[in-house]
Each structure stands twice: as C-alpha cells, then as structure tokens.
Amino acid sequence: MHGITLPPGEFGGDAILRLFTNRLDFAAHPSYASVAQLEVSAHFLIRRDGELVQFVPCTMRAWHAGKSAWHGRERCNDFSIGVELEGTDEVPYTTAQYATLARLVKAIRRRYPVEYVVGHHDIAPGRKTDPGPVFDWSRLRRLLGVR
Numbered sequence: 673m674h675g676i677t678l679p680p681g682e683f684g685g686d687a688i689l690r691l692f693t694n695r696l697d698f699a700a701h702p703s704y705a706s707v708a709q710l711e712v713s714a715h716f717l718i719r720r721d722g723e724l725v726q727f728v729p730c731t732m733r734a735w736h737a738g739k740s741a742w743h744g745r746e747r748c749n750d751f752s753i754g755v756e757l758e759g760t761d762e763v764p765y766t767t768a769q770y771a772t773l774a775r776l777v778k779a780i781r782r783r784y785p786v787e788y789v790v791g792h793h794d795i796a797p798g799r800k801t802d803p804g805p806v807f808d809w810s811r812l813r814r815l816l817g818v819r
Contacts, residue, residue: 673773674714674736674792675759675802679703683720683758692717692727692756711735714754716776722768724776728754730784740795742788748795753780761804770808774815789816 678687679701687704690696691712698708713734717725728734736754737747745751755776759765780786791807792800813819 673789673803673807674754674756675761675765675804675807676717676756677758677760678707681760681763688717688756688758689725714756716754717756717758718769718772718776719758720766720769722766722772724772730780737792737795739799740792742790742795752795753784753786757803757807759803759806761801762806764806765803765808770811770815773812777812777816 676688677683678685678691678696680703687696687701691707692714696704696707698704713728714736715726715728715730715734717727719725730753733749734754735749736756737749737752740746740748742748742752755773757765757769757773759769777786777789789812792802793804
C-alpha cells in the first residue's frame with residue numbers, strides 16, 4: 673500500500689496516470705524533477721473518488737516498492753502487488769477509497785495466496801512513510817472482516 677499525489681499535495685488531474693504510463697512531462701511542474709529519473713509503476717491506483725485504475729497485470733512485476741524487504745525477503749517488487757492510493761500522509765483517505773480497496777483486496781485474495789497487506793513504510797522503514805499515519809488500518813481490517 674502506497675500513497676501518492678502529483679504534484680505533491682494536489683489531488684485530481686492526470687499526472688499520476690502519466691507517471692505510471694511513462695508519459696509525464698517532467699518540465700510541467702518543478703516538483704517533477706524529483707521523479708524524473710525513477711522507473712516506477714504500480715499494479716493499481718485508487719483515486720479519491722474510489723475509481724480503480726489498473727496499470728500492470730498482477731502476474732507481472734511492477735516497480736512500486738524500491739529497495740525493500742519483508743520477513744527476510746528482499747526486493748518486494750518480485751513477490752508483491754502494489755496498490756497506490758491517491759493521498760498524502762497528512763490528509764485522511766476517503767470512504768470511497770476504503771470501499772474500493774477492500775473490494776480489491778478481497779478479489780486479489782480470492783485469486784492469489786496473499787498473506788499480508790502492509791504499507792510501504794513496513795517494507796522500507798526509515799525510507800518511506802506512506803500510506804502514512806492517517807491511513808486507518810483498523811478500518812480496512814473491519815471492511816475485510818479480519819481482526
């Protein structure tokens with residue numbers, strides 16, 4: 673689970689879509705220079721209104737985790753499904769996003785042997801903070817019907 677906005681702190685627009693489809697004009701905003709050299713992608717994006725966008729099939733590797741490790745395994749891109757939520761560490765995610773996320777996680781779990789749903793901060797501690805302290809993990813657990 674990740675949080676992303678482009679430009680930082682701004683919602684809406686097509687910059688995230690352009691980033692994940694390699695069509696972002698890095699000269700269009702000063703903050704884009706910080707992502708110009710990155711090769712990034714994600715399997716899914718959940719917009720503020722709950723719209724679900726898929727970029728990469730779940731059977732293929734996406735480039736969302738970067739340098740990462742989980743339970744002793746490094747390179748989480750090799751064995752994880754990346755879900756980006758349009759949001760920041762400071763602004764609460766929307767009800768529509770939680771609803772879509774819960775449906776997505778349930779669908780993924782029906783198809784794949786997913787054991788954990790974790791944040792970018794869990795697999796890259798000290799390097800990443802998303803989806804941030806405002807992400808309500810207990811709310812997601814309730815929607816998924818788990819403790």
